[in-house]
Amino acid sequence: MCGIIASASWQRPVDEAALARGLSALRHRGPDGSGAWLSPTLSAGLGHARLSLVDLEGGAQPLASEDGAIAAAVNGELYDDARLRAGLEARGHRFRTRSDSELVVHLYEEEGAALVSRLRGEFAFVLWDERRQELLAVRDRFGVKPLCYALHDGRLLVASEAKALFAAGAPAAWDLDALYHAASLQFPPPGRTLFAGVRQVPPGGRLLADWRGVRLERYWDLDFPSEAADGPGGAGAASELSRRLEEAVRLRLRADVPVACCLSGGIDSSAVFALACRHAPRPPDCFTVSFAEAAYDELGLAAETARRAGATLHALRVTDGDLASALPDAVYHAEGLAVNAHLAAKFLLSRSVRDAGFKIVLTGEGGDEALAGYPHFQRDWLLEQGLGLEALERAHALSAGIMLPAGPGRTLEAARRRLGFVPSYLEAKASLGGRLHAVLEPELLARFEERDALDELLEATDVAGQLAGRSRVHQSQYLWAKSGLAHYILRTLGDGTEMAHGVEGRLPFLDQEVFAFARGLRPEALMRGGLEKLPLREAMRGLLPDAVVDRPKHPFYAPPVSGRLEELLQDVLRSGPSPLFDRAAVLAVLERRRGDARERLASDPVLMTVLTACLLERRFGL
Numbered sequence: 001m002c003g004i005i006a007s008a009s010w011q012r013p014v015d016e017a018a019l020a021r022g023l024s025a026l027r028h029r030g031p032d033g034s035g036a037w038l039s040p041t042l043s044a045g046l047g048h049a050r051l052s053l054v055d056l057e058g059g060a061q062p063l064a065s066e067d068g069a070i071a072a073a074v075n076g077e078l079y080d081d082a083r084l085r086a087g088l089e090a091r092g093h094r095f096r097t098r099s100d101s102e103l104v105v106h107l108y109e110e111e112g113a114a115l116v117s118r119l120r121g122e123f124a125f126v127l128w129d130e131r132r133q134e135l136l137a138v139r140d141r142f143g144v145k146p147l148c149y150a151l152h153d154g155r156l157l158v159a160s161e162a163k164a165l166f167a168a169g170a171p172a173a174w175d176l177d178a179l180y181h182a183a184s185l186q187f188p189p190p191g192r193t194l195f196a197g198v199r200q201v202p203p204g205g206r207l208l209a210d211w212r213g214v215r216l217e218r219y220w221d222l223d224f225p226s227e228a229a230d231g232p233g234g235a236g237a238a239s240e241l242s243r244r245l246e247e248a249v250r251l252r253l254r255a256d257v258p259v260a261c262c263l264s265g266g267i268d269s270s271a272v273f274a275l276a277c278r279h280a281p282r283p284p285d286c287f288t289v290s291f292a293e294a295a296y297d298e299l300g301l302a303a304e305t306a307r308r309a310g311a312t313l314h315a316l317r318v319t320d321g322d323l324a325s326a327l328p329d330a331v332y333h334a335e336g337l338a339v340n341a342h343l344a345a346k347f348l349l350s351r352s353v354r355d356a357g358f359k360i361v362l363t364g365e366g367g368d369e370a371l372a373g374y375p376h377f378q379r380d381w382l383l384e385q386g387l388g389l390e391a392l393e394r395a396h397a398l399s400a401g402i403m404l405p406a407g408p409g410r411t412l413e414a415a416r417r418r419l420g421f422v423p424s425y426l427e428a429k430a431s432l433g434g435r436l437h438a439v440l441e442p443e444l445l446a447r448f449e450e451r452d453a454l455d456e457l458l459e460a461t462d463v464a465g466q467l468a469g470r471s472r473v474h475q476s477q478y479l480w481a482k483s484g485l486a487h488y489i490l491r492t493l494g495d496g497t498e499m500a501h502g503v504e505g506r507l508p509f510l511d512q513e514v515f516a517f518a519r520g521l522r523p524e525a526l527m528r529g530g531l532e533k534l535p536l537r538e539a540m541r542g543l544l545p546d547a548v549v550d551r552p553k554h555p556f557y558a559p560p561v562s563g564r565l566e567e568l569l570q571d572v573l574r575s576g577p578s579p580l581f582d583r584a585a586v587l588a589v590l591e592r593r594r595g596d597a598r599e600r601l602a603s604d605p606v607l608m609t610v611l612t613a614c615l616l617e618r619r620f621g622l
Helices: 016-024 081-090 100-118 162-167 176-185 234-252 267-279 299-309 320-334 342-355 375-384 390-395 413-419 424-437 442-448 453-459 463-467 472-501 512-518 534-540 563-574 583-592 597-620
Strands: 002-008 034-038 044-050 070-078 121-129 134-139 148-152 155-159 205-210 213-218 259-262 286-291 313-318 360-362 504-506
Touching: 002 016, 002 070, 002 121, 002 134, 016 034, 016 044, 016 162, 044 070, 044 121, 070 100, 081 100, 100 121, 100 134, 100 205, 134 155, 148 162, 155 162, 176 424, 176 442, 176 453, 234 267, 234 512, 234 534, 259 267, 259 342, 267 299, 267 360, 267 534, 286 299, 286 342, 299 313, 313 342, 320 342, 320 472, 320 563, 320 597, 342 472, 375 424, 375 472, 413 453, 413 463, 424 453, 424 472, 424 597, 463 472, 472 504, 563 583, 563 597, 583 597
Parallel strands: 259 286, 259 360, 286 313, 360 504
Antiparallel strands: 002 044, 002 155, 034 044, 070 121, 121 134, 134 205, 148 155, 205 213
């Protein structure tokens, strides 16, 4: 993984100094070297900050074609490179490196922008075609790798992170419309960021730009089967899922540097680790976070899994003081809001991975998306079957206010009107939104109070093409993938915390072959009796401790705001009036939670959203 930036203008020569400043802002993503390329006509420039993982000596970027007419800067990994390389060499292409990234240039020479349909992996890249005077920017199917862009002063700027756009000259300011949307449903609108003028290349999307302007195209989308379709189940589902997941893990172990694993007490990361043990030269080192508060600590199960495999476990004990110290930097790198201090915990965990000498870590992210593991998916299924919710809500009390509703929220009529039901995750986000609206600065709230963020989200969704005729669980999976997965799980908690330290996260569950199979599993094959991801659990029986296999979903959350974190929030509130939040209302939330365990849980995402927004404002001068 690396950091990439591009600048293109069809009116004036590229600003080399601005490109260099933008590239410098990405050095944390690529501490092993950097390079830049300028087109012969100076219409475009590409920059690349390198994290060397494959072909350590010869894989420097940007990469150019033999005649210099095409150049690319690539971030991420392409896992089908051996087959693609052989086919290209048979057609006369000559490769100068062993890097999988070089495939992009040669495939483009053969297929143009359609090349992306041939790629299997986690990637984002920018490519300049000198003959066509066209820039192409592409992001992988799920958005594992970030890619954002801005138009400024007659230039198109594209980069891995918004901070690089700002360093290259784009102004940094709040997008108050997107912020209000995030205060209503936790995430910015699809394709947007919290920064004015900064957009995202959507997951499964490509941007094409020339002298006529910028256009976005979708080259891939999630496509769940209709309710009438038969899906696999039973032992056959477990066997096929295991086969595909093991292949995805094997591919992601490919590197010229050691690979480690993130390990919790959950089935997803444990499954990835167990399958990695089959193909790595020795059991990979494992990294886990430990909290003093027992309800949030998973060290015991992680230690048992590692011990059983004979692996070294690096356990990072994290205190509220550690979280408070790390949070400002974590927010800066994540470029987003957080609903829990798990953002700082993941930031610290990634730092410990790098401090131990590792640049690559396999993670279990994507398992809940592929196999409907979140409690809000279970809630949708129970409601669709007319079953009770009491047992689910007791089992997932820690998720109240984040993954499950914790009180009334804003109007949900848009979902009922368009979908015929309200997805539980949207109900949970609307519940959080209602609490957040109560602490917004009154003028900001009045400015947007007629807006319906949920209606805008669904307006941007192909309801007829991608949701109609699907089960409620599949509809919820689709909507979550477009919002929570892309914005929060992958960008904020994933790439943002990992690449802050030059660590590449690899996600076997989001391999396209794994997901292509998982999407066809019907909800009744995935969940039963309070357990979810049943085919995965069946496949892992005997490979993992029974305590892990039989354990229901447990969220990766840090304990609610207290101690040093509360002091940090108080300091931020005292530092001056905020244009975003009503200080008195936030202090009232702090006061109400004292001595009330239920309110302590429900108010935590509100307080963390306020704190991370204020820190983001401070770090970027918004």
